[in-house]
Amino acid sequence: MPQPQTRSPEPGGQVDWWASAPASPPVAPPLSAPPASLEPLTPPAPQAGVGPGLSDDASTEVYRxxxxxxxxxxxxxxYRSFVFPVSGVFLAWYLLYVAAQAAAPGLMRTPVAGPVNVAWLLGLLQFATTFLLTWLYARNARTQRDRAALSLRWDTQDQLR
Structure with missing residues (x-):
């Protein structure tokens, strides 16, 4: 594959970007194959209903x-009572920002402080809102769902054994 020219042309000169590539350095010969003891082992494919645990039908019933x-x-x-309303509010906030950019460019150009105008301020608030909602989601998951989900997971694993 041709490489682009790396040096600048003379003043008034042209660059041939599709010039042939410089000769590549010699490549070392490949190493011999690793000894059999270092080759990765692949476990056998699991068979349905064989081995420890329950058959596929029984585990399906447990999960159901x-x-x-x-x-x-x-x-x-x-989960849904937190995520759906918060997602709706954030989507509305984002669309309001986009609509304000399109519908009221004069308002968005209004200076707030120095070179910062309303558009910059609202744009930065979008980032701040994203970080705030991420923190609120993590806090809500930690306080409302994680313990219950972990308990349910352990109960399910006990049923599958």
Missing amino acids: SVQNSLAFQRIRHS
């Missing part, structure tokens, strides 16, 4: 019973 459980429904409700 967990999905239908009251504890799982509470976790999902807690």
Whole structure:
């Protein structure tokens, strides 16, 4: 593949960007294959219903019973009751910012402090809002859902053994 020219042309001269590439340095010969003891081992593919644990049908039933459980429904409700309203508010805030840029450019050019105008201020507030919502989501997950989800996970793992 041709390489671009790396030095500047003379004043008034032209650059041939598609000139042939310089000769590549010699390549070292490949090493011999590693000894058999260093080759990665690949585990055998799992077979349905064989080995420790439950068969595929039984594990499917366990997961379906967990999905239908009251504890799982509470976790999902807690997640959705936080994420959907917050996502809607943030989307509305973002669209308001975009609409203001398009509909009121004079307002957006209004100086606030020095070279910072309303558009810059609202744009920076978009970033601040993103960080705030990320922190709120992590806090909500930690206080509302993590313990319940971990407990449900351990119960499910016990049923699968």
